[in-house]
Amino acid sequence: MTTAIYPGTFDPITNGHLDVLARACRLFDKVIVAVASDNSSKKVTFSVDDRVRLIQENVSDLPQVSVESFSGLLVDYARKTEASVIVRGLRAVSDFEYEFQMGQMNRHLDSELETIFLMPNEKYFFTSSNLIKQVHLHGGRETHDLVPQNVLEALRQVVEQRDNQES
Numbered sequence: 001m002t003t004a005i006y007p008g009t010f011d012p013i014t015n016g017h018l019d020v021l022a023r024a025c026r027l028f029d030k031v032i033v034a035v036a037s038d039n040s041s042k043k044v045t046f047s048v049d050d051r052v053r054l055i056q057e058n059v060s061d062l063p064q065v066s067v068e069s070f071s072g073l074l075v076d077y078a079r080k081t082e083a084s085v086i087v088r089g090l091r092a093v094s095d096f097e098y099e100f101q102m103g104q105m106n107r108h109l110d111s112e113l114e115t116i117f118l119m120p121n122e123k124y125f126f127t128s129s130n131l132i133k134q135v136h137l138h139g140g141r142e143t144h145d146l147v148p149q150n151v152l153e154a155l156r157q158v159v160e161q162r163d164n165q166e167s
Contacts, residue, residue: 004028004085004116007074009036011044012151013055014132016124020089021065023118031065032081038071045133045158058148075110086115091125137162 004024010017010033024031033055037048046054048069059065070077074086086106088099096117103115120127127146135143136155144152 001029002085003030003032003081003083004087005032005034005078005081005083006087007034007036009042009044010051010055011046011129012051012132012147012154013058014127014129014147016089016091016120016127018058018148019120019124020087020118024087025062025064028085029064032083033065033067034077035067035069037069046154050154054151054154057150075106075113078110078113084112084114086113088115088117090117090119
């Protein structure tokens, strides 16, 4: 049985992420969505528990998918879960250099761990969690086709809380 890890911050999960996950499910027996809890290079909007919950609500119909949080090195988490593959999504050429460097470092740390790049449907090429958050935090609301409904509602709550605090 081949286990793959689909790691990320997922702050929040987008339909592009879910598209890559669906593609990974066609390739691997088990896919663990590994939500990074301590990525110090990113300022998160949602807690790790909220991010895990938002993802779980969208994958309940995929029996081979589990959602977990992790901290530390991804290669250590892969060993712990006995995963042999890391799945990463590539939207555009601009993603490639960073993802290639990460894949090479992971290979350096564990030569048995493979990195597989999957591309989402072209309608999600421009979509990123950061762009979605920026649109919402600046008053835009037309992202219903880019994120699941529960994420849309969670983003609305974040904006409402921020607006109430500013009042």
